[in-house]
Amino acid sequence: MNYLEFEKPLAEIEGKAEELRAMGRSNEAMDVGPEALALDRKAATLLTDIYAKLTPWQKCQVARHPDRPHCKDYIEQLFTDYTPLAGDRNFADDHAVMGGMARFHDRPVMVIGHEKGHDTNSRIERNFGMARPEGYRKAIRLMDLADRFNLPVVTLVDTPGAFPGKGAEERGQSEAIARSTQKCLTIGVPLVSVIIGEGGSGGAVAFATANRLAMLEHSIYSVISPEGCASILWKDAEKMREAAEALRLTAQDLRELGVADQVIAEPVGGAHRHRDTVIPAVGEAIAQMLVELAGLDRAALISDRRRKYLAIGSKGLAA
């Protein structure tokens, strides 16, 4: 278990319980059971307390937790017949973006998402989930294919943002993001999206411009990272706590603003402690969103998206 900085007191208690049990195993005469159980209870209470009042900055850390289930995990568990498709037919295949045809509850769909990787090698290979222009162009190609063959599109969003690299700029990442957003708005098939971790700025918009958007309880969606915002507006990157607070980037705030249509609950302790329940919960949300859109024809799906985005901004947050 990778403990987050604010989970340190929990790590201590769980560590002590573990130590006690190890002692019990090496010395059969010693009964550590009751004490270890008491520590477990203490840990459980502490975990509940911590997760009941996560601050926006703590939520950012949970959203970025390295053990949090990633796109690949969702695709493997929720979809069958996954057939990955590669390349933008122009320059390269971007491994920060994965996608292809698959079956969801037996029905053919197109699934596309950002993949961050789970260890050093895969993180490097996936560029930490930061797509380059090729990634958006691959997504455009896949959405286009889905549109022509009438496959609903499911996107899974989890990216720190676009990649600030020389080549990415040279190959026109702004144009690639703009075209991907445009494609999201113009396809005549249902497009549903789930923010499973980080929804970082334009890189997220390029996939999350959907008929229906769900967010996991501790996921975030923001115009800029709290660190970036702090360094610009506070002139001090260490003010990320204040920035995270001010940006109102939590799933709960976004639901209130009408940006997210629903929030998928995470069990106490977050998705990284409960993969087995969180992944199916996301599957249920996807199924529900697809059912909601099932009766709409091409024109209705397109105008549904347009109306939704034109209306955003008509309500603010309570003071």
Add this chain to the structure above:
Amino acid sequence: MNWISNYVRPKINSLFSRREVPENLWTKCPECGTMLFHRELKDNLNVCTSCDHHMALSPRERFADLFDGGIFTEVAVPEPLADPLHFRDQKRYPDRLKAAQKSTGEYGAMLVAEGEMARTPIVAAAQDFAFMGGSMGMFVGNAIVAAAERAVALRRPLILFSAAGGARMQEGILSLMQMPRTTVAVEMLREARLPYIVVLTHPTTGGVTASYAMLGDIQIAEPNALICFAGPRVIEQTIREKLPEGFQRAEYLLDHGMLDRVTHRKQLRDELIAITRLLLGLPPAVKGELPPPDQPILTAIQSQPAAGPAQ
């Protein structure tokens, strides 16, 4: 204030009545450092007479040059919620907004207008870099949607001049949502088969380039304009190397296939006239002195058919 304006001002002041004298008679070119006299600079459309650097032009200055006789009608932009997130950094957002409104005399960072350009009816929108760095928030989004709706209603092309440091962070996610919102506006124009021409001016960066500013049917940039998604400093920090000279400048983007043209401000109007008339199937514009219009310009605008072929 710099030494030269302090030093020179009293002498020049005596030549003009106090009223006519703008606060800064001299502007220092940020590129080459030359001190430029305000009239000379104005006559040259805010382009440095010494190094050709294209300085910012306010939307009103831009429109005064763009529209026939400098005459245009403003298109109303729906007012957005003032401070939907109750955002506060070192200052309160409403205070920052008020300061920007006071210093620019504008309500928001974009001005939308309709009028004629060499008798070619158009709708135009211009972003105001002086207003909080031109940042894209709900007002800019509303302005672009209003501009597209007006263009569609009047069956006219839309010409958009971009200038922005990026998204308005103080509006959080609602500024980010202007990327899809403005893309919807672009779609309205596409669907109506109306030309959408983007002129990227210095600087156009961040989310603005990843939405409406990069989706034009024709993409023109002013010389040496910085155009990018991720800024050069961020990239240098990431890759830990110095970027080549001219990286992310208009000419560089032209070389990399991201633009149709890089056009000097002095030729820009003629080029916009030629392009819009070509796309609309109109005869070439009359060069030189224009014959007087059949009817006053304002009446001409009002009598445009709401639907039917663009003329």
